[in-house]
Amino acid sequence: MTTLEPARDALHRFCVAPMMDWTDRHCRYFHRQLSRRARLYTEMLTTGTLLHGDAERHLAFDAAEHPVALQLGGSEPDQLARAAKLGERYGYTEINLNCGCPSERVQRGAFGACLMAEPSLVADCVKAMRDAVSIPVTVKHRIGVDDRADYEFVRDFVGALHVAGCGVFIVHARSALLKGLSPKQNREVPPLDYSCVRRLKRDFATATFVLNGGIGTLDAARKELAAVDVAAVDEVVGLDGVMLGRAAYHDPFLLAGVDQALFGDAAPTATREAVALRMSEYLRLEMRSGTAPRHIVRHMLGLFQGLRGARQWRRTLSDADQLQRYGADVLRYALDVINDAHAHWPAAA
Numbered sequence: 486m487t488t489l490e491p492a493r494d495a496l497h498r499f500c501v502a503p504m505m506d507w508t509d510r511h512c513r514y515f516h517r518q519l520s521r522r523a524r525l526y527t528e529m530l531t532t533g534t535l536l537h538g539d540a541e542r543h544l545a546f547d548a549a550e551h552p553v554a555l556q557l558g559g560s561e562p563d564q565l566a567r568a569a570k571l572g573e574r575y576g577y578t579e580i581n582l583n584c585g586c587p588s589e590r591v592q593r594g595a596f597g598a599c600l601m602a603e604p605s606l607v608a609d610c611v612k613a614m615r616d617a618v619s620i621p622v623t624v625k626h627r628i629g630v631d632d633r634a635d636y637e638f639v640r641d642f643v644g645a646l647h648v649a650g651c652g653v654f655i656v657h658a659r660s661a662l663l664k665g666l667s668p669k670q671n672r673e674v675p676p677l678d679y680s681c682v683r684r685l686k687r688d689f690a691t692a693t694f695v696l697n698g699g700i701g702t703l704d705a706a707r708k709e710l711a712a713v714d715v716a717a718v719d720e721v722v723g724l725d726g727v728m729l730g731r732a733a734y735h736d737p738f739l740l741a742g743v744d745q746a747l748f749g750d751a752a753p754t755a756t757r758e759a760v761a762l763r764m765s766e767y768l769r770l771e772m773r774s775g776t777a778p779r780h781i782v783r784h785m786l787g788l789f790q791g792l793r794g795a796r797q798w799r800r801t802l803s804d805a806d807q808l809q810r811y812g813a814d815v816l817r818y819a820l821d822v823i824n825d826a827h828a829h830w831p832a833a834a
Contacts, residue, residue: 496552497653497695499706499747500524501740502730503556503581503625510546511776512784514767516733517550518760519740522748525553529583531596532559532568544575554579556625558586560596560606562613569614569622579653580614582607584626587661587671598661601630604642608649615650623653625697628681629660636681640688647689655695655728656682672698679709686724695726702732703739703746710747736790757788761816769813778808778815785816794823 501508501516503526513525530543535557546553555572557580559565569580584607586597600607607624614622624646628639643654659675666674677699686694696709706727733740738757744750768781782802789795801807801819811818 495748497524497655497693497726498522498710499743500526500655500695500726500728501733502526502697502728503528503583504730504734505529507734507784509780509784510550511771511781512734513550513553514547515760515764515781515784516737516740518763519737519755520743521752522744522750523740524579525550526581527553527555527577529556529558529586530568532557532561532564535568535571536564540571540575544571544577546575548576551576552578554581554623556581556583558583558596560600560603560610562606562609565610566613566617569618573618573620577620579621579623580618581623581625581655582610582614584624585657585661586668587627587663587666588668598627598630599663601626601639601642601661602633604645607642608645611646611649611651621653622651623655624651625655625657627657627659627661628678631661631663634660636684639681640685643685643689643692647692652691653693653695654685654689655697655726656685657697658682659698682724693725695728696724697728697730700727700729700732703742706747734784735787737785737787738790757792758820761785761788761820765813765816768816772813778812779805782808782815789823797822 499520499522501523505528508526508528513527516523516525534543544555555569555575555577557565557568557572559568559582565582572580583597584600588597611622611624626639626642628634646654658677658679658681659671661671662675679696682694682696686692700706700709706729709727710724729739741754741760744752745754764781764785768778771781772778786799786802789798798819801822802815807818808815
């Protein structure tokens, strides 16, 4: 492919971030029960894992997860192109290149956030993947790295990728400090700068920009999608999408409001109980294929977050003895535990 991918605002209006060890296929299937419209991402998979490991184990997923994107980690254009072709063959609707992860392990592999210092190499990677597949190739990145936190740095990075054909940029609105901060600290310590992302949208108006970092509620997501004043500029710029990470994982039921709040869908919101029962059937099918219950229910611990009974729910699904005893029926049992607890609580005044 040589033509520029058009901006696809509606497709990226709301995304759930790729999160290592969290957004596996079971997590994504669960999240899809809560929202039909949210765009889901795999955890980052390295090119080596896919090209020299068990690609089937890492790439296979349920068609119900769509739309779902594959996030790749790597820095060799040829290897990324081959891995992207695998992703397309397995049915993913987007290939996303990780240029934002600050972990030392990722740095040792010469990819992640450290790639921001090599825009020409990243542009070659983008072009190689775009030439290899017919689905969109996107990039997730930071607004700076180490002492390169000036706007011109990230502008030139985005510009090089835009020329190479990247039309969608998912921007974690913090710099990455590669030395001295842990990945967790890199998600919290460097200050957020949403105005930087809006300046990028102004300067690259035909591209799609998705804001990531610090967004924890749908109200906050709506606010950031709306047009606001850009510092020192007379015009107003609205962003094309938002991406939530840990907030969506720890309090997953917020995803149940996405379709109505951000897409205007009229369909009724799913209930927690209905989602748990659908996941119970999924658990039963997966166990027939040898999946241990803990690999599925661990993603559901926050389903009742903030409600009476949430502690009993978490305790039941975290108890190895209960998982062993109830197996495929453990989610139905956990619902019974909550209902029984409710029956013994005094009515609210």
